[in-house]
Amino acid sequence: MRGGYSIIDEPRPGPFARVVVNPLWPLVATMLAGPLYGWGWALFNGFALGSASRWRELTFVGLGVLATVGALLLLGTLKEAGTLTDGAMPYVRVALKALWLTVAYAIYQRQADSFEIHETYGGTSANGPLGLLLVGLVLPRLLSGIKGVL
């Protein structure tokens, strides 16, 4: 039971607190479904949890998006110039994945502290594997289906 004085690193759960999951699951979603779903879920989770570092997490995602766009533009230019061959593309993909995972891991590390405090004070968490199934498998297929119809 928390008293009246508020400590700076404590989460302040919002109206979606019931769907908060362990931040490990959005990290796994980034590995399985890519940054769009993983980062998106991590951000939602951070705000639902009222994570003390939620604005910093948002900054990480912003920087990750900028770095990805920058890398894609650079790769496009190199490919047009003929510097980058098709054979090199699998290696480039690995480098991009490493970048996405770094961002996801940085978010995870910050959010994990808030989640631990959330649990210490009796906060509940939703079913992470079910969320992973929805965000990592169902949602991408649903979106790709909608894209196909449009």
Next chain:
Amino acid sequence: MSDPFTHWSEERFWRQLEYGDTQGAIESARTALAAEPDSGQLHSMLALALLAAKRPYAARHEAAIARELEPELPLAHLAFGNALLAARRFNEGLAALEQAVALAPQTSELHEALGAGYLVTRRFEQAHSALQRALEIDPENLDAMVRLGDLAWQQGQRVEAEAWYLRALASAPAHLNALVGQGRVLLERGEVERARDHALWALQQHANDEGALLLLCAVAARRNRVMGLWWRLNSWLTLGGQRRTLMLLIGGYLLFNLSSLLLTDSGYPAAGSAVGWLWIGLALYSWIGPFWFLKMVERELARVEVKAEY
């Protein structure tokens, strides 16, 4: 201290902290702060409890408030210094601890805390001077004796380390940190059973003591080397902080992917596939390892009979 944080509850706070009930200590300080938000002493105490709960960011924040409210309060500088050390801001942390000592030069515990700070930063000569000074002021400061043992241990002087631990144990046979230190000496010497007894004895005094639990884990790791490997890796990662973990995770991921690609491209698809299987094996080991290892430690923990007063 004035109402509602009476002398009784302040005493309770320190007892909660001593027995590892960090959450209880945080709540005690929080309740008192709600009524008395401008007390530097209370902010310092909350900072120390937060540090014990491994929340260095909040601890630093609280200690900074305490220093602002009462710049002459040694406890505020002590809490601030320790919070900075926990955040690996070593020079600033030591400066704050030195300030605490300057404000109360006759307090043995502050010299001991400064010595511990120097020890963390591996400034052995300064650590030795500070700890010896702590003992000069209070020859019965057992924590300072144990720290001197830790200092000798870190410098590879095993005999001297053991002498300090035994000296502390002679005065207080149930001294937690001395028991843990001596257990570590015994474990290194290969006396696994006696090391385990020391860990269990320490846990009887204080079931939450981190040092005793770590010693018990080290004993378990020594008994089962395959599962113990996970513990050793985990300890190594923890020592290196988040940066090391991140580098290893990303580095391992890159290495696995690149070696798979390179081997397949170079005409060795079987080797590329073997790397894949190796990765899966590692993933399985890192999944099963902690679970199995914790089961081993839990079996040992079941033997602990906690003291009635605990």
